[in-house]
Amino acid sequence: MEIEILTKTSNHLVIKIKGEDHTLGNLLMKEALRHPKVAYASYRVPHPLREEIEFVITVQEGADIGEVLREIVDKIRRELSEFKDAVEASIK
Numbered sequence: 001m002e003i004e005i006l007t008k009t010s011n012h013l014v015i016k017i018k019g020e021d022h023t024l025g026n027l028l029m030k031e032a033l034r035h036p037k038v039a040y041a042s043y044r045v046p047h048p049l050r051e052e053i054e055f056v057i058t059v060q061e062g063a064d065i066g067e068v069l070r071e072i073v074d075k076i077r078r079e080l081s082e083f084k085d086a087v088e089a090s091i092k
Helices: 022-034 065-090
Strands: 002-008 012-018 038-044 052-059
Touching: 012 065, 022 038, 022 052, 022 065, 052 065
Parallel strands: none
Antiparallel strands: 002 012, 012 052, 038 052
């Protein structure tokens, strides 16, 4: 996975994530939209033959975009860890 910042302001960020597709894009977008400080979140696949997405996030004025993004990623990480633990417990 390779990440490239395409646009960054105090409350808006567009990043290109190479090697990913709708799976990660949809997960990031949906979790971002649940965050109370996120005003807008989306993703797109610029070209169907390239494995890359562009993730767009806009946060409310005064919010730290880096902190909000870290909170979103940490929440996804925790939920996936809980899911992994539940799967492992159920197949023992």
